[in-house]
Amino acid sequence: MKLKKKIQTIGIFTLSCVLLLGLGGCKKVLVPDAIITVSNECGLAIDVFFNNVFQFSLEYEATRSVEELDDGTYELEARRKGTGEFVASETLDVIFNRIYTWYVYSSASIKVINNYGETLSIYGDDIFSGNIEDQADATMDNVPYGDRKLEAKTSDDTIVATTTISILVDIEYEWTINK
Numbered sequence: 001m002k003l004k005k006k007i008q009t010i011g012i013f014t015l016s017c018v019l020l021l022g023l024g025g026c027k028k029v030l031v032p033d034a035i036i037t038v039s040n041e042c043g044l045a046i047d048v049f050f051n052n053v054f055q056f057s058l059e060y061e062a063t064r065s066v067e068e069l070d071d072g073t074y075e076l077e078a079r080r081k082g083t084g085e086f087v088a089s090e091t092l093d094v095i096f097n098r099i100y101t102w103y104v105y106s107s108a109s110i111k112v113i114n115n116y117g118e119t120l121s122i123y124g125d126d127i128f129s130g131n132i133e134d135q136a137d138a139t140m141d142n143v144p145y146g147d148r149k150l151e152a153k154t155s156d157d158t159i160v161a162t163t164t165i166s167i168l169v170d171i172e173y174e175w176t177i178n179k
Helices: 002-024
Strands: 034-040 046-050 053-058 063-069 072-080 086-094 099-104 109-115 120-124 127-132 136-140 146-153 159-167 172-178
Touching (some): 034 072, 034 086, 053 063, 086 099, 109 120, 120 136, 127 136
Parallel strands (some): 034 099, 109 172
Antiparallel strands (some): 120 146
């Protein structure tokens, strides 16, 4: 009986040692450093800078990330691709093991004024934007740079006015619809 108990004890001890040695060979799971993702929604290609250092170029509607960033404050800047012209900026206080996303938008807007005599449906680049009652106005925010085609339709889907506005800078543009 004592021999059987000794063999069990040795077996348990041996198994424990094998398990401990096996676990020692496992790789430690590393927590990733911070990540900053930039999403270009401004309507034109941009160059992206972190703390005045060029990181990458980014086409309109594209997204890209920079990984393994150290903790600290990062000054992010978007400039028109190849020109250096300022588009947008953001300051991020980066903390270890976090993912940050910066959406680069235009801050241009279009104020639509309806003097047509009835409620109109407004479309921007063939996408429904909203209805505007007669003698009222509405503002479309964060309009991407470039040429933007606008249409006004009546309730029976008849186009009563169109225009194209070239969004070049971050100001409020205006379109008045008259009968």
